[in-house]
Amino acid sequence: MPISRSFHLFRGLTIVVMLAAGCGGGGDDDPSSGVTAVEILIVPGATLLGPNAYEPNPLTVNLGGTVIWRNNDEVPHTVTSDPPGGELSSGNIAALGGTFSRTFMTAGTFNYHCAIPNHAMQGTVIVQ
Ligand SMILES: [Cu+2]
Numbered sequence: 001m002p003i004s005r006s007f008h009l010f011r012g013l014t015i016v017v018m019l020a021a022g023c024g025g026g027g028d029d030d031p032s033s034g035v036t037a038v039e040i041l042i043v044p045g046a047t048l049l050g051p052n053a054y055e056p057n058p059l060t061v062n063l064g065g066t067v068i069w070r071n072n073d074e075v076p077h078t079v080t081s082d083p084p085g086g087e088l089s090s091g092n093i094a095a096l097g098g099t100f101s102r103t104f105m106t107a108g109t110f111n112y113h114c115a116i117p118n119h120a121m122q123g124t125v126i127v128q
Contacts, residue, residue: 036065037101042093046073046114046121053077053114053121060126061104067125068101069093079123080115088112 038061046053054069061067069079071093079090079100087110090100104110104127114121 036062037068038065039068039070040123040125042069042071042073042077042121044073046077047075047119050120051122054079054123057122058124058126060128063107063127064103064105065127066101066103068099071095071098076116077119077121078115079112082111082113082122084115086110092116 038059040057040059041055043049043053043055051057059067069090071077073095075095076092076098078092079088079102081088087104087106088102092098093100104125107127110125110127112123112125113119
């Protein structure tokens with residue numbers, strides 16, 4: 001049954017490849033890889049949620065790490081430094097899946113908020 005045999009061989013190879021990737025991949029949280037990316041969600045209904053608008057909050061990342069904000073709400077929001085003019089100035093992040101990313105090359109505490117009028121949203125990224 002040559003078809004069945006080759007099918008099983010293929011399945012076996014797939015499993016081996018997956019295992020190899022799992023061993024050598026170095027996940028997002030591997031500090032030695034130098035490629036770290038962490039996601040912060042802007043949660044549904046974030047507009048008036050204050051410190052709960054961004055999740056997780058606060059977020060700590062390694063120096064050189066990248067943070068990706070993803071807007072899961074139904075209206076646009078921003079990620080804007082406190083005070084404005086600092087590290088973060090996203091402009092409007094589109095509703096329902098828009099993203100903004102920033103790589104932090106300076107250690108410190110970065111407070112931010114949503115700059116859209118009447119939105120009460122605050123977050124903090126700690127880079128160490
Ligand atoms: Cu907002």
